[in-house]
Amino acid sequence: MKKAAHQHAVLGGSPDEIEAAFYEALQSADIERMMACWANEDEIACIHPGGPRVIGAGAIRAAFEAVFAHSGAVSARPESIRRVDSLTSAVHHVLERVEVLTPDGLVHAFVLATNVYQKTPEGWRMVVHHASPGSQDEHHEIDPTPQVLH
Template sequence: MQRPKAQTAALLAAPEDTEAQFYEALQSADLERLMSVWADEEEISCVHPGGPRLVGFGAIRAAFEGLFAQGAISVHPERVRRLLSGETAIHQVLERVQVDGPEGQHSAWVIATNVYLKTAEGWRMVLHHASPGTAHDIQEVVEEPATLH
């Protein structure tokens, strides 16, 4: 199954553009927009927190279709760390997910890695790997450089 050709390269000119569209699509339960950010590659993959590895456009689409059947996902990327090397971008993201519970709304945390490739159609997602997180993940442990230049 091929991905829709609805988005143009101009709209996905940087990995940040692709990431913004991905999270906006989650927040609005827009399946077509969400699937349009994925690369047209057989080996694209997605792992939802606690779920199996989904490989290929059809498996990923079916999983998000099931999630969206329950409504939009109030997820907000925070503390994004970016690595860009040539035509590959890796974003490590702390996601804040607003969840409605019996005692009202609260935040759940997810740690995600998003990988993007630069294609002829702009930057496209090739991997979204999300793992359950905790409130403790809000604080990062960052090693300071040992040498000042």
């Protein structure tokens, strides 16, 4: 069953544009723009690093409102995006570089995220954001593809 349409439409017609709008909303703590990235489906899901699975637009809104109330804008920048796209769905595996202010100053943390998009009647929208803590070293993925130098 579908939820009521979001009041603020996200401009753009591709998963990449919705992803850019999602990260811009994080960086500006804009809850309306954030929620406009999500599909109007009951089963949309969000998992923050180390957190529970949050289901539905109302719960996802509340989770992001809590993040913004506690931390303000989240300085998360997507890097090393890998894509698996089809006509009606897209899966993006993302390394997020997050700036965190600590008592010792600004440090970079890494989060590994999977963002899933579906093509809906309203255009492309996010249906899943699943984030997990990343490692602090330089190797954030294992790629079994042999590297050949020519």
